Amino acid sequence: MSKMGRPKSDVIKDKIVTTRMSDEEYIKLRDYSEKHQQTITETIKKGVELLYKTQK
Numbered sequence: 001m002s003k004m005g006r007p008k009s010d011v012i013k014d015k016i017v018t019t020r021m022s023d024e025e026y027i028k029l030r031d032y033s034e035k036h037q038q039t040i041t042e043t044i045k046k047g048v049e050l051l052y053k054t055q056k
Contacts, residue, residue, distance in 0.1 A: 021029070033043045 029040055029043060033040050036043070038046075
């Protein structure tokens with residue numbers, strides 16, 4: 001019998017980043033994520049990528 005569960009990814013994501021933000025900042029982040037139908041994590045990752053591309 002084979003193991004069940006989530007398939008293994010080629011990219012190991014073992015880094016955890018936490019941040020503190022005000023209620024206003026969190027609400028903006030949450031609202032943006034919901035409006036664009038993505039998770040908060042996806043929103044933050046896209047934001048980091050956008051910053052990286054514009055700073056070259």
